[in-house]
Amino acid sequence: MGFALALALLASPSLAQTKTLWSIYWLSDVLPCKGYWGTPMTSAQWPCMVNGVAVSICPRPYFPYPFDQGRPITIVGYEIVQILTEPTAQGYMVVGSGHGGDGADVFAMTGGIGTNSKAGFFPPGIGIAQGKERSAHIDAYGFCTSGTQRAIVNIFYTSP
Numbered sequence: 001m002g003f004a005l006a007l008a009l010l011a012s013p014s015l016a017q018t019k020t021l022w023s024i025y026w027l028s029d030v031l032p033c034k035g036y037w038g039t040p041m042t043s044a045q046w047p048c049m050v051n052g053v054a055v056s057i058c059p060r061p062y063f064p065y066p067f068d069q070g071r072p073i074t075i076v077g078y079e080i081v082q083i084l085t086e087p088t089a090q091g092y093m094v095v096g097s098g099h100g101g102d103g104a105d106v107f108a109m110t111g112g113i114g115t116n117s118k119a120g121f122f123p124p125g126i127g128i129a130q131g132k133e134r135s136a137h138i139d140a141y142g143f144c145t146s147g148t149q150r151a152i153v154n155i156f157y158t159s160p
Helices: 001-011
Strands: 022-027 073-084 092-098 106-113 116-121 128-130 137-144 148-158
Touching: 001 116, 073 092, 073 106, 073 137, 092 148, 106 116, 137 148
Parallel strands: none
Antiparallel strands: 022 148, 073 116, 073 128, 073 148, 092 106, 092 137
16 A cells, blocks of 8 residues: 555544535525515525524424534535526525624625526535524525526535
């Protein structure tokens, strides 16, 4: 076995050190394009209210996953798509978390002409911690110049 391979094996985490990767998958309603930031993109299928305000993605306590059970999580990656019905429309979308803690709010963004997307993972050891409060939520905001828009959001996370 080569020296480099031995170092790689020693540096890689053991099964005891790995964490389960969870995900939140969400699809917004079809929403009108506005040339300005407005309210969060929402879904009638998964209505979400925090302190009387409609937001995008809340924990759903009837699901057995860590985010939905209100347990602490760390967001480690994302895939987002902004679907625009007009191929020449300009659009921009951001996704952020209302975590009530330290760290970034907006962690994903995409934009361009027509339907656009972005995906990414944070480097190992880096993530956005979410608190235990049931008010922790994830919001998607989008704007576009014409037609309608829709958001597809997939958030990857770990939980202690």
